Amino acid sequence: MKKLVTLLLLLVSVIGATSAQEFTTKYGKVTKDELAMKSYSKDTTASAVILYKTLDVCYFYNDAIGNFEIEYYYEAKIKVLKPDGVNKANISIPFYDTGKSGSSRERVSKIEAFAYNMENGKIQKTKMEKNYIFEEQSSPVYKRVKFTIPVVKEGTVIEYKYKLSSPFWANLNDMEIQEDIPVVYAKYQVRIPEYFFFNIDTRGYERLKTEDIRTNETFMVQTSNGTRQPVTSNSRQLTFIANELSALKDEPNVWCSNDFCTKVTFELRGIQFPFSAYEPYTNTWEKIEELLKKEDGFGDMLKLKNPYKDEMGALNLSNLSQQEKIRAIFQLLRKKMSWNGNYAFFGNETKKAIKNGTGNNADMNFVLISMLKDAGLNAFPVMMSTRDRGRLPYTYPSINKLNTFIVGINDTDSTAVFLDGSVKYGDINVIPSTLMVDRARTYNTNSPGSWVDLTSIGRHSINSFIKGRITADGKLEGERSSAYSGLNAASFRSEFKASKDSATYIQEMETENGISVKGFVCEELETLSPNVKEKVSFNKEISSNDEHIYLNPMIFPHLTKNPFTSETRKLPIEFSYPNTFKLACILDIPEGYQVEELPKSAKLNLEKQGCDCSYNIQVINNQIHLRYVFTLQRIMYSTDEYPSLRNFWGTVMNKNNEQIVLKKITSQNTQPAQQTSQQ
Structure with missing residues (x-):
């Protein structure tokens, strides 16, 4: 512990020496130098700069559910340097919540935010009121807590903090340390009880200082007979510290700059609780596919009956080649439904989209699959994350990494062609470039999926x-x-x-x-x-x-x-x-x-x-x-x-x-x- 305190003090002194200004990493304290700061010397183009941010992650035992949970404590202080940096006062916190009853949902709490301005030589502190905070459903399985810190302008210093509680003890969120604006100082710390074994990977181009030590923690756990007793864990405490991180800026010809963000990722490879044998726990895409079979908005939608069966009867498909059949069916779909400009993965409102004649690409693709199957063609989803959302991870699979799918159709015994409901001016194998990802995954109802590279389909x-x-x-x-x-x-x-x-x-x-x-x-x-x-x-x-x-x-x-x-x-x-x-x-x-x-x-x-x-x-x-x-x-x-x-x-x-x-x-x-x- 003394070693960590010494390291922290050293880093704070380095920050002060580098910037020749008095910065502080103490929440609730803002200096006059921070408020007087006009630009960031390491990047004078920056519209804002993160003076410090910290993330403290720990496990705790929740009696209410009789299991471990993870708590994320986040703090940040940001200096607004230019008018377009004011948008950093708009905060959005995603969390898992299907809206259904049950314990499998995350919770955001203890939100607090302040704005600091210099008025007539004095520091004015403005607290954000609770009525600035609201929630919205961003997808069938995710919500967002959103708030805007008030009284923010060029020159303002803002700070905020919150706690995220998650019952998904097997899934440690990625620690994304680099941002789209410079970071003067960042410290991320996680304590992992000895019962959880993770593969830990550091990615990106910026340098991180890492410390890995052992520390004792005590948890009050519930025994099989209903009593509570203390259990001491020899936990692994990992600390990642970054100094003067450059902004992760978009450069020409980059699909998603976040693919190259400096971050730490975690994959649970196994668990071993006291008096129990070791259990391997690595998640796989095959497991994700099994979960999707049970999802109303995905697995059930693949059983959708062709809503245009009568109209298809007039197409005389029997006289057409395989690709001519696909084109004829797709053209019929485009007459019946139009794309609303949105990409999606789940088809929770597909039936409504059929009725209204307009929907997202997932709605249209579910209908297209039903039509192709009805014509005797083997059609299946090809799941992906669009280019702007970043690549699918091979080794850290998660449903929330998926944001859309296209349609694959077996053209021969060994080849497939591809089409998407968003295609307006393209053709078979001519899909929007945002869908031409190098990592997509086929979904097969009766067998495991496989990886496919879509970057070279079609001739251009x-x-x-x-x-x-x-x-x-x-x-x-x-x-x-x-x-x-x-x-x-x-x-x-x-x-x-x-x-x-x-x-x-x-x-x-x-x-x-x-x-x-x-x-x-x-x-x-x-x-x-x-x-x-x-x-x-x-x-x-x-x-x-x-x-x-x-x-x-x-x-x-x-x-x-x-x-x-x-x-x-x-x-x-x-x-x-x-x-x-x-x-x-x-x-x-x-x-x-x-x-x-x-x-x-x-x-x-x-x-x-x-x-x-x-x-x-x-x-x-x-x-x-x-x-x-x-x-x-x-x-x-x-x-x-x-x-x-x-x-x-x-x-x-x-x-x-x-x-x-x-x-x-x-x-x-x-x-x-x-x-x-x-x-």
Whole structure:
């Protein structure tokens, strides 16, 4: 204990020395230096900073239920530095509560909060009243306690604390130490009785100081004959301390930054109470699946009868191929129900959604499964956490980690295809990228599920061909034919539909690309298909003077800027989906001109593969021929690969913006343009 006190005092002194200000980690005490603080020297961009936060976790024996519970005591003090930091006064505490009677629910209590402001040289302390606190049901199994601390503005210091009591003694919550704003000091402590054996894992990129000691605790437990007697446990006390944690900031191309948060996770591997044998207790996804079978909003919904059986009878499915059947059934579903924009996992209101003709993706997926099964197709849920919610854990399974599912359909004996009720402009295997997770789990009624990687389903590409003529007066007359597939086709449809009408879409195209559209044709825009085709006839003004014409042969550049501008990177890089962009371009050189400068052809590759680009340009028979291919095969890259990825992206961007220079042929140079090729 003396060792811990010494460590704490040392850390507090370090905080003071680092910031050259007087900070305190004592709840209820705020210093003038904290109130006078204008910015945080370690991150001057921070809108707020956590001066300290503590979490003390311990087990206690609850006589009322005759078992152990876990208590979480949380405290925090936050300095608001900028106006947009005021939102840190909005607190939300999730807790498990199905709303049903019984002891399997968590409880939030002892909530207290204060705001401190400096007024006329004096510290004004404002207490939050109880009427600021309310509850809401956030899911079928979770509620939230929410409150907003009053009188908070730029310069305010806020502090709050609460207790969370949980009967789920087997599930120790993750200790998330890093936040989206800097943390000056954090101390998390947990005491685990000797009866519980946990696997403990520290994750993230920030450094934690850890102490692991033994300490005695006494519990009053109820014996089999109903009497209470003291039991002494040689408990394990773990302390995790962090100093000056940087904010966990979103960086370009990261699905969910919380996946890389500095935190401590716990998995119960077994229990051994006095006079009892050791019991393994590791939870598994197979156990989660067994629980889901009994859930009204999931297992029972998979027994839903097809509500559109009569309408399906008119589809003549027997004459269709497997995928044609799936498309026909899905199109019928979309006529009957529309997606309300929300993702969900449970179908507690699916029958209401059927009646109203609108619902979340879970409602639509339960109906879709019932329709597919009715047509003799093997359809099943594929459970997941959407990308923005973070990856499913392999070794720490929990129902609350799941927030939606899509539909898998066995296409052959060994392959499956995927579809989701939220698909509006996609197709089979063309689902929104937020659902293309690398960890999803199939749910089978009669057998254990399995893991599936959805990042590579579907084919996503853009193939364009441009045929154009450069005129002597500095114009380009041309036609572009493009074929979009996969999510590129879905994006095209979405952008087109987002415009008021086709005229507005064409006007936006003209503004974005600096062209004048003379003709526009689009095919397969309204069909449920992985493809869309487009043909555009256009004129474009290009730079010229009396002697030269300057032209980017890409015409419509693929990459115009490098998203990786920072010299360093903390988080891995995660792109949306594998993608291919191909461009073939043939441009006629005007009579009386020849090529003076031509970009160099190049083949570019990442050091460890996964992404490549080829740029081949040459002059043949008084025509400029360009062949450009960019392929992103691997969508995940480590921070170690960031420098080469940044350099690669910058080089490709530069190639996209290089110019051809044409020069007017003078009387001294009357030789016709020769075939030119630069490699």
